[in-house]
Amino acid sequence: MISFDPLARGVQRVTAQALGPYQTAVVRIGFAATWLLFLLRELPHRRELYGPDGPWSWDMARQLISANDAFTALMWSDGRLWFEIVYFLAIVSSALLLVGWRTRTMSVLFMIGVLSLQNRSIFMGDGGDNVIHLMAIYLVFTRCGQVWSLDARRAARARAPQHDHGDRGSLGADGSRAVDDDLHADGGGRVGGGDRVGPALWWVLGLALSVVTFLGELSWFWLLLFWGMWVAHGLWWAAVRRAPDGEARVLLDVVANLAHNAALLVIMVEACLIYATAGWYKIQGSRWQDGTAVYYPLQLDYFSPWPELADLLTSHGVLVMLVTYGTVAVQVAFPFTLFNRRVKNVLLAVMIFEHAVIAVVLGLPFFSLAMIAADAVFLPTSFLRRLGRWVARTRERLLARVPRLSRAEVPQGPPGEEQPRDAAEPARVGFGA
Amino acid sequence: MDRHDKDVGGESAGSDAAPTGSDAVPTGPDAAPTGSGAASAPTGSAAASASADSGAAPAPTGSAAPAPAPADSGAAPARTGIAALSRRSQVVAALVLAVVVATVCVHVGMVFLHVAPSNTVSKEHGRTVDDWIYPEFEQNWKLFAPNPLQQNVAVQVRAQIRTADGTGRTTRWYDLSAQDGAAIDHNLLPSHTQQNELRRGWDFFVSTHDAQNRPTGLRGELSERYIRRMVLLRLHRHEPLARGEAFDQVQVRSRTTAVQPPEWSDEKINGKPVLRVLPWWSVTPGDLPLAGEDRARRDVAVAQNGGVR
Numbered sequence: 001m002i003s004f005d006p007l008a009r010g011v012q013r014v015t016a017q018a019l020g021p022y023q024t025a026v027v028r029i030g031f032a033a034t035w036l037l038f039l040l041r042e043l044p045h046r047r048e049l050y051g052p053d054g055p056w057s058w059d060m061a062r063q064l065i066s067a068n069d070a071f072t073a074l075m076w077s078d079g080r081l082w083f084e085i086v087y088f089l090a091i092v093s094s095a096l097l098l099v100g101w102r103t104r105t106m107s108v109l110f111m112i113g114v115l116s117l118q119n120r121s122i123f124m125g126d127g128g129d130n131v132i133h134l135m136a137i138y139l140v141f142t143r144c145g146q147v148w149s150l151d152a153r154r155a156a157r158a159r160a161p162q163h164d165h166g167d168r169g170s171l172g173a174d175g176s177r178a179v180d181d182d183l184h185a186d187g188g189g190r191v192g193g194g195d196r197v198g199p200a201l202w203w204v205l206g207l208a209l210s211v212v213t214f215l216g217e218l219s220w221f222w223l224l225l226f227w228g229m230w231v232a233h234g235l236w237w238a239a240v241r242r243a244p245d246g247e248a249r250v251l252l253d254v255v256a257n258l259a260h261n262a263a264l265l266v267i268m269v270e271a272c273l274i275y276a277t278a279g280w281y282k283i284q285g286s287r288w289q290d291g292t293a294v295y296y297p298l299q300l301d302y303f304s305p306w307p308e309l310a311d312l313l314t315s316h317g318v319l320v321m322l323v324t325y326g327t328v329a330v331q332v333a334f335p336f337t338l339f340n341r342r343v344k345n346v347l348l349a350v351m352i353f354e355h356a357v358i359a360v361v362l363g364l365p366f367f368s369l370a371m372i373a374a375d376a377v378f379l380p381t382s383f384l385r386r387l388g389r390w391v392a393r394t395r396e397r398l399l400a401r402v403p404r405l406s407r408a409e410v411p412q413g414p415p416g417e418e419q420p421r422d423a424a425e426p427a428r429v430g431f432g433a
Numbered sequence: 434m435d436r437h438d439k440d441v442g443g444e445s446a447g448s449d450a451a452p453t454g455s456d457a458v459p460t461g462p463d464a465a466p467t468g469s470g471a472a473s474a475p476t477g478s479a480a481a482s483a484s485a486d487s488g489a490a491p492a493p494t495g496s497a498a499p500a501p502a503p504a505d506s507g508a509a510p511a512r513t514g515i516a517a518l519s520r521r522s523q524v525v526a527a528l529v530l531a532v533v534v535a536t537v538c539v540h541v542g543m544v545f546l547h548v549a550p551s552n553t554v555s556k557e558h559g560r561t562v563d564d565w566i567y568p569e570f571e572q573n574w575k576l577f578a579p580n581p582l583q584q585n586v587a588v589q590v591r592a593q594i595r596t597a598d599g600t601g602r603t604t605r606w607y608d609l610s611a612q613d614g615a616a617i618d619h620n621l622l623p624s625h626t627q628q629n630e631l632r633r634g635w636d637f638f639v640s641t642h643d644a645q646n647r648p649t650g651l652r653g654e655l656s657e658r659y660i661r662r663m664v665l666l667r668l669h670r671h672e673p674l675a676r677g678e679a680f681d682q683v684q685v686r687s688r689t690t691a692v693q694p695p696e697w698s699d700e701k702i703n704g705k706p707v708l709r710v711l712p713w714w715s716v717t718p719g720d721l722p723l724a725g726e727d728r729a730r731r732d733v734a735v736a737q738n739g740g741v742r
Contacts, residue, residue, distance in 0.1 A: 015526060016514025045626045047723060048666070055630070055662040055722045060655050067651075070568035115569070123633045123659070124625050130572055137569060245512055251522045254515055255529050262533045269541050277548045277574035285579030292695060296581040299692040301614035302632055305623060317697035363623045 018260040021146035022384040023377050025100075027267065028107070028144035030373025031135050032098035034128075035114060038366045039091050046087050049117075049124050052078045056121045069219060070119035073112060076217050086116055100149020105201060107144065108229055111136040128367030131374055134270060140229075141263035143256060148388060199237065206230055264377070271374045272335040275351075279331030288328055291321030297362060305363035313361065327354065338378070348378050539565070548574060587611060587688040588635050590664040593713070597677030606686075609667050634659055635687065646711050660685060661714055662722045669721075680721075686710040 018024075042049055052058040058078040065075055073086055090113030097106040114136040118129050125133075145151040209226055212218060218226070232252070239248040287293035297303045298310035314320050330350055337344040352372050359368035515526045543565040546555045555562055587610040593603050609631055616627040638660050641653035648654050664683055674680070689707045694700035 011530065012514045012516050015530070016516075041622050042624060042626075045624050048626050048630075051723070053723045055634070055666055056659055057662065057719075057722065060658060063651065063655060068568040119568070123637055124629050126625075126629055126633075127574070127576055134570065134572060247519055247522055250512055250514075250517050251526060253513060254518065254526045257514075258526075258529055258533045262537045266537060266540060270544065273544060273548055274572075274574045278576045278578060281575045281578035285581075287580045287583070288578070292698065293577065293581050295695045296583050296692055297577055299585075300582060301585050301587075301610060302617065302628055304614075305617050305620050307618070314695060315697075317695065320695070360621070363617055363620065363628065365622055 014261045015254040015257055018143040018146060018257050020264050020377070020381075021143075022148075022381050022388070023379065024139075024142045024144040024260070024264055025146065025148040026376045026379065026384055027135065027373055028100070028103070028139060028142075029098055029148065030376050031132055031139065031370065032094045032110060034366055034369040034373055035110070035132055035136075036091065036094035036098060037369070039087070039094065039117075041366075047080075047083070050074065050087070050120050051083050052080055054121065056123060061120055064122070065119065070122075071112075071115045071219075071222055072119040073116040074120040076212070076215070086113070089113060090117060100145040100151050102198065102201060103145025103149055103151050104140075104143070104229075104233070105205065107136075107140045107142075108226070111140050126364070126367060128364065128370045131274065131367075131370045135267065135370075135374065138263050138267050138270070141259045142267075143260045202230070202233055202237070267374075267377050271377060272338070274371075274374070275331045275334045279328055279334075282328045283332065288324060291317075291324045294324045294327065295320050303362045303364070306361060309361060326350075330354070341380070344378065345380060345383075348375060351375055540570075544570060544572070548572060584689050584691045585610075586632075586635065587690070588631055588664075588685065589688060590668060590683060590685050592665075592668050592672065592680050592684075592716075593682040594672070594674065595679050595681040597675065601681060604668070604672050607668065607671055608688075609664065612667070631663060634663055646709075657714070658720065661716070661720045665716065665720055666722045680716045682713045682715050684711060684713045 013019075039046075048054045052074075058074075061072075062075060065072065074083060076082070089109065093106050093109035093113050097103065097110045100106075114132055118125055118133050209230060213223060213227075235248075236252050236256075239246065239252055243249060282288040282293070285293065287296060295314045298314055304310050330347055334344075334347050334351065337347050352375055355368040355371045355375070359365045515523055515530075518526055543562050546552075546558070546562045547566045547570070549555065551559075587608050589606045589608045589610075591604050591606045593601050595601050613627045613631055617623045620627075634656070637652075638656040641649055641656045643649060648657055661683060664685060665680060668680070668683070687709045689709070691702050691704060693704060694702060
């Protein structure tokens with residue numbers, strides 16, 4: 001193996017591993033949380049936004065969609081009950097994707113929820129919806145539940161059924177890291193024996209998919225994708241069951257890794273394209289050239305929730321110019337800084353900070369959250385692990401304060417974190433050079 | 434009917450008519466991956482063994498070091514990756530790899546051409562690009578670019594209401610955008626109904642109507658209906674109808690005011706608002722959104738069926 005040339009080594013690498021487990025996990029958590037919060041925030045307005053009787057009525061949506069074939073489950077029926085069901089399922093699937101329960105399956109349902117609602121009322125969205133839309137599709141192809149997920153925890157337990165928590169160090173670099181499989185079908189492999197939920201979910205969804213197929217609502221592309229996913233889950237389950245280390249299982253693993261790595265790459269490219277487009281088009285604008293651009297959005301009624309703050313921020317011409325030029329420079333430069341880890345991290349911090357400011361000052365919280373979630377794909381692994389440990393510690397501290405009784409109800413604490421066990425961690429070079 | 438005209442899920446703050454001059458658009462796609470993906474840390478050879486703590490056939494793996502043996506099962510380097518496969522499976526894996534690589538290249542290229550300014554390639558293959566991109570991968574990242582919007586557009590509405598005794602009354606003008614603005618003020622979480630609905634609906638209307646306010650095609654008609662439904666929904670909240678009353682007609686106008694240049698600038702602009710007044714539109718029962726407004730719907734129906742002629 002050592003004599004492998006670089007190409008072969010690269011191929012082995014992308015077939016053997018699903019790269020960037022922490023990055024994909026944080027992207028998953030970020031987008032699931034953004035969409036979940038958005039849906040909850042719009043709960044009182046859901047019917048006006050997406051309901052069959054909203055201003056953009058079901059009938060009008062149908063006329064538009066018949067021209068462009070966008071995917072939306074909301075077009076399958078104009079009933080109000082159906083709408084409520086879809087909205088509810090969108091909430092549930094985002095919550096479950098967030099905690100990483102049957103992650104792959106939830107990522108598909110999450111995508112269905114996002115596309116259904118957004119495509120139903122295309123004129124309600126903004127840039128934030130747009131980025132969620134794209135990432136929801138890309139996430140389907142990733143193994144985004146390798147860490148920081150209920151799946152990872154379940155798999156770790158199935159693999160290591162020892163009772164004390166003492167010797168986890170031996171579990172590999174860090175236990176959950178090792179959870180490379182897709183766990184939806186059968187998390188535990190042979191160790192846990194019977195996972196009932198996975199197969200049940202598989203059958204239920206297969207049945208639902210059959211019904212939808214029978215109704216003829218899906219175009220060939222979606223049929224292929226959904227049935228393909230379904231069959232792949234079945235194969236995976238069978239392969240794991242028959243021979244956990246068999247050829248079939250390894251081959252499926254290779255395919256899943258390839259898809260994951262490709263999707264991860266596409267997610268990163270997409271983020272770069274967003275910044276590049278935003279930056280390069282700005283350069284052409286006279287307001288970005290004369291250094292006043294940042295002043296104007298803050299004067300628009302629709303983007304100035306805090307007029308006093310906006311006035312304060314724009315009271316100094318030089319400051320406005322610096323921010324204006326800085327914004328363009330950062331956006332244009334970002335893709336190129338990926339070649340240098342240190343510079344990239346600095347710019348990343350700047351951009352995340354700027355989005356946090358935009359969230360408040362321009363009144364675009366969900367747009368900003370979505371952009372920060374997209375940025376997160378470039379965060380260094382070391383930072384993410386530190387973040388994970390910090391969250392885990394905080395959680396434990398909080399749980400320690402909660403009386404025993406309620407603690408038992410929270411099964412071993414909330415999911416997000418399965419990590420903090422890196423006693424045996426090899427020094428890790430971050431993600432990104 | 435044709436794809437070019439699909440609507441943006443994205444912010445439409447920027448104009449579509451971007452100057453064509455930039456061949457300077459960066460080659461983002463290639464830049465990204467190399468920098469980060471490839472360089473990611475070796476994921477610990479130990480980890481790789483994870484799924485397969487196999488007793489069976491310890492095949493050599495490409496991941497460099499032999500995995501530290503898992504404590505509980507006493508053995509086995511990982512059996513993962515293409516190197517662990519038999520010849521036949523390797524062929525399958527290679528095929529999959531080829532398909533994946535091709536798909537990624539095509540997709541990234543298509544998205545690039547979609548977001549880049551119109552250029553030699555996209556002029557030639559615009560159709561192909563659109564076929565790939567629409568409807569699900571459409572995107573628009575001209576966020577506040579090339580120039581941020583520099584005017585406040587206020588959409589205002591008034592209605593003629595037919596009263597129970599057969600006469601009519603005309604309401605005052607309601608500034609719906611001002612209401613949106615007030616709702617957004619000091620709001621940490623503005624709703625899409627406040628920030629996007631009317632703003633983007635009006636953009637849609639403007640982009641599908643000519644200067645004489647005549648609709649251009651199906652989309653124009655859809656946008657008229659959309660605006661009508663939107664304003665009626667709002668009106669109904671402010672003009673509760675008495676028994677027997679019904680909306681007869683509505684009129685919409687927009688009032689566009691340029692944002693004044695900053696005080697530290699010596700620029701002077703004309704601050705006079707520009708009005709665009711649409712003709713009166715008759716209201717039909719189908720124009721009343723949300724079933725909550727059942728009563729209004731019924732009222733219109735009654736009026737139209739000759740209850741009060």
